Amino acid sequence: MPRLPIHRKLLLAFAAVLLPVLVLLCADFVLNLRRTQQALLNAQGLTAQAVAVQVADSLDAAVELGWALANDPLVRTLDTPVLDGHLQRLARHLPRYDAIGVYDASGLNRGWGDLDVPSEPRLRIDDRPYFQQVMATNAPVVSEVLLLRRPLSAGMIVSVPIRDAHGQAIGVVNVVMQTEQMAQRYQTAWLQSGQDIMLMDSRGRLAFHTGYPHLSTEQSLAFASWKPLQEVLAGVPVSLDRFVHPLTQELSLGAFVSTPRHPWVVGVASSRDSALASLYAGLRTKLLAFGGILLLSGCIAVGLSRLHSRPVRRLQILAHALGKGALEQRVRIRTGDELEDLGMAFNQMAEQMAQRQREVDALRAEAEHHASQLRAIIASVPDAIFLASPGGVLCDANLAGLRLLGIEGDSSLDLPLTEYLRRYHLRRSDGHPMTLAELPLYRALSGETFTDVEMRMVDLSGEERLLSVNGAPVKDASGKIILGETVIHDITGRKKDEEERSRL
Numbered sequence: 493m494p495r496l497p498i499h500r501k502l503l504l505a506f507a508a509v510l511l512p513v514l515v516l517l518c519a520d521f522v523l524n525l526r527r528t529q530q531a532l533l534n535a536q537g538l539t540a541q542a543v544a545v546q547v548a549d550s551l552d553a554a555v556e557l558g559w560a561l562a563n564d565p566l567v568r569t570l571d572t573p574v575l576d577g578h579l580q581r582l583a584r585h586l587p588r589y590d591a592i593g594v595y596d597a598s599g600l601n602r603g604w605g606d607l608d609v610p611s612e613p614r615l616r617i618d619d620r621p622y623f624q625q626v627m628a629t630n631a632p633v634v635s636e637v638l639l640l641r642r643p644l645s646a647g648m649i650v651s652v653p654i655r656d657a658h659g660q661a662i663g664v665v666n667v668v669m670q671t672e673q674m675a676q677r678y679q680t681a682w683l684q685s686g687q688d689i690m691l692m693d694s695r696g697r698l699a700f701h702t703g704y705p706h707l708s709t710e711q712s713l714a715f716a717s718w719k720p721l722q723e724v725l726a727g728v729p730v731s732l733d734r735f736v737h738p739l740t741q742e743l744s745l746g747a748f749v750s751t752p753r754h755p756w757v758v759g760v761a762s763s764r765d766s767a768l769a770s771l772y773a774g775l776r777t778k779l780l781a782f783g784g785i786l787l788l789s790g791c792i793a794v795g796l797s798r799l800h801s802r803p804v805r806r807l808q809i810l811a812h813a814l815g816k817g818a819l820e821q822r823v824r825i826r827t828g829d830e831l832e833d834l835g836m837a838f839n840q841m842a843e844q845m846a847q848r849q850r851e852v853d854a855l856r857a858e859a860e861h862h863a864s865q866l867r868a869i870i871a872s873v874p875d876a877i878f879l880a881s882p883g884g885v886l887c888d889a890n891l892a893g894l895r896l897l898g899i900e901g902d903s904s905l906d907l908p909l910t911e912y913l914r915r916y917h918l919r920r921s922d923g924h925p926m927t928l929a930e931l932p933l934y935r936a937l938s939g940e941t942f943t944d945v946e947m948r949m950v951d952l953s954g955e956e957r958l959l960s961v962n963g964a965p966v967k968d969a970s971g972k973i974i975l976g977e978t979v980i981h982d983i984t985g986r987k988k989d990e991e992e993r994s995r996l
Contacts, residue, residue: 497801506793510786517782521775528771529745533731536687536760537747540729543678543689544751544758550674551650551754554589554667555632558652561592561665567603568654570596570663575603576611583607590647591668594654597661599623606668615641623664626651630661634754636693637671637712646671646712648699675700686766690739694755696721701739714739724748724757737761803831810838819846876980879966880933882973884909896980898952909933921946921958936963936976946983958984 561567566578579592583605586592594603599618604611617623622635635649647670653661671691678689688703696715698707715721715738720730729749737744746761803825810823819842825835870877876893880886886905894900897916909931912918918926928934932945941964950956960983966975 500797503790503793503797506789506797510789513785514782517775517778521771521778524771524774525768528768529733532745532762532767533733533747536745536762537729537731537749539689540747540749540758540760543691543760544749544756546677547674547691547756547758548752548754550588550669551634551751551756554650554669555634555652557586557589557592558632558650558665558667561594562652562654567594567665568656568662570594570602570654572602576605579603579605580607588669588673589667590670590673591666593666593668594663595623595666596663597627602663617666622649622651626653626664627661630655630659636695637697637699639709640668640670646699646707648693671699672705675702675705678702687760687762690759690761692721692757692759694725694757696757698739699756704739711739720748721757724750725755726750734764737763803827803835807831807835807838810842814842814845819849873979876982878933878978878980880909880937880976882937882975884934884937886912886933887975893980896951896957896982917948917950919948921948923948932961932963932978932980933976936965936978937973939965939973941965956984957982958987 561582564578566574569575575594579594583589583592584607590606591609592605593601593615595615595617596602599616599620601611601614601616604614620635620638622633626633630653632650632652635651637646637648639645640647640649647668650667650669652665652667654663654665656662674691688701690701691699692715693699696713696718698712698715701707701711704711718738720732724730727750729747731747733745735744735746736742737746740763742763742765744761744763745767746759748757748759750757806823806825810821813821822839822842823835825832870890873890874892876896877890878886878893879888885908889897889905897912899905910928913926913928913931918931920926920930926947929938932942932947935942943962945961945963947959947961948956949959960981961978963976963978965973966977968974
């Protein structure tokens, strides 16, 4: 885990407290987004269904008008002079339709009812698929969106057969409906901002789009390859909360339904930016408010973190000082909480440590005094004194011991006992070589206490000496042997004197 100062941890704690608020804001936005999208799609679906019903009714009304004219005895005569005047009089009372035309079985115009467009030259429609279909099926046909020849504009034609007395088709009545006039009916309709209504035929060609009053040929074919089109034509309403509008290329949402009884599709769509603008504006307001709260909380958190971390830093400084031996330092904390208690505990601990240090210093001074006295006493002792560690190494000797070994200073003492056994040819009093187990220091390390043990050695000058040895182990308070001690008295001269007296 990375090491962080306490004030940063406090800041992270404040941030962690505000994090759930941000999560709640995001969750609330997502829920509102879903509800708003669903409400918009439901409203668009209802609008699309209402427009689809109106379009279907308009087409049905045009079919009924066509049947009425097809059954008119004057129309059945296909008499051009009579039909032109008759149809023009009817056109004055039918402003919903752009033109009415009557054509014989060969596709030649025999009557024209548009007051603004002349009837001459006469049109021929025998190459039009809708005309061919009417003559083949002897039934009404609603054309797809097509480019009208008279007038030159986009529109659709409702074509109804004219039958003779035997029921055979002898011509057709065409009721012409311009798409621009159909679009004008919905221009004033109440729509949400950025919302548009569109009508397209079974090939996906737009009849009108309220957002584009004057569609070019390329624009009208924008939905020709739109995949959901066939699904809608099959009678399945489609609602999309996110799709790229083929005409505007904007990310949009919309609802699409088919018209009753006719293979046409009505769509109501709007760009997501405009449809959800109020929702995103609300989100921005909430985020700004959250940012303000975050800034204010951050300032408070910085202040509180510094306020609470300052006593901790003081305690940290005191702890480091105590660790370095500065036992005189103290800390003063007045927070009225656990930190103040902790500061008092630190001060008490420092006082106790200082007291113990004084006691230790006094004991050390006393011990050093006694040690110096003991060293003076040992140095004044004429007998050689040797100390060995439990590892079997000679570790100390007094001046008499150093003289006996023939060395100066104690730096050359740290040698195994076996080395001294070999170097000084240590033997028993009877002259036999001494083993390590018989060595007085080794016996002392083994816990044995003894006196007046005689042994022989050859010093570095080659002179043999006769020694009297006293030995004992040195133990600590727990009884563990920590040293082996021997006191050696050189009795070489005394033995010589005794031998000379015995010879006399």
